Amino acid sequence: MSVPHQPDGPPPVVDLPSTAGRRPVLYALTCGSPLARNVGTLVEAAQRDGWEVCVVATPDGTKFIDPAALAQQTGHPVRSRYKNPGDPDLLPSADAMIVCPATVNTLNKWAAGITDTLVLGLLIEGQGKGLPIVAVPFTNTAMAAHPAFRDSLVRLRGWGVTVLFGDPYFPLHPPGAGEAHLNAFPWQAPLSALR
Template sequence: MTGPHPRSEHRPVLYVIACGSPLARHVGRLVELAQQVGWEVCLVTTPDGAKFVDRAALARLTGHPVRTHYKNAGDPDLLPPADAMIVCPATVNTVNKWAAGITDTLALGLLVEGQGKGLPVVVVPFTNSAMAAHPAFQAGLSRLREWGTTVLFGDHVFPLHPPGAAERHLHAFPWEAAVAALPDRCDSAAA
């Protein structure tokens, strides 16, 4: 991992939200790719996502603390406001709760609020073929698409793996696709 991108008030802010998946161990790659195209990146994890990431390394990389929990009332915000969000890796649990409007974690609260603010949001699920077959997950993805979320999911993005085989497929994950799906906000923010 490289060092944090120099801070500038002209760079748009991207929240990367990582869920509880072995793929989250490699989320630094997504952070670096977004920084390379001019985003200031802040990392938020779900409580299960926090189990997979190196918080200290990612805080050094982004220049911001890695957030997992809601702040206490009256505490200052530790992160600048988001201009866009990427949820990657997104789990079936997070997609289902988000589509239902549940905000029982900071990550979900930010997603529901960001959607209400009209922020661009990209979601990239990482799950196995059995979990992906559940009707609630499929309905949740459809609902998120209808609400304007960019959903990157399917064999054209990343083929599903069988249950228990996630570790064998982490190396081939297309992190670049998530960044490429973001709107070109960097040029407009600098103008």
């Protein structure tokens, strides 16, 4: 089945679900990228906007973050693996999700319906529930040029996911140059897309 191409441009306005007097819960999902080191910036901005934030990382994402510091910042443990059968849920249910940074690997698996990490399971389940989801890929020009990645972006957009990619959000960088661009990343952009 082919999904129509959606040009890069301003994200659609997303209607947030009613939260019945409580703060809405945002899942900040992060993947294995050096940009994940700064996910606390997203947490802080989301909290200023009135969100209760929970951080969930892919196993490779945990290599770049400080789970203890993020747990202190959010008041929730940082999850990275599926819980054992019978264990209680440690996080409140999400009202919206931002996956940032989203790696090529995670986006391609998500578009293929693969749930071999907790982040992917949450994204696929959240999509099935109709939650607002914003995906922000962070990759280099060589990886972004792969046809499967481009097809995955088109598929996810076609399914209602807001994808903030490349210009005008954040210009792609050449391979090996990502570290030089981390401090310029527009962490407010995915939050603005949820408003």
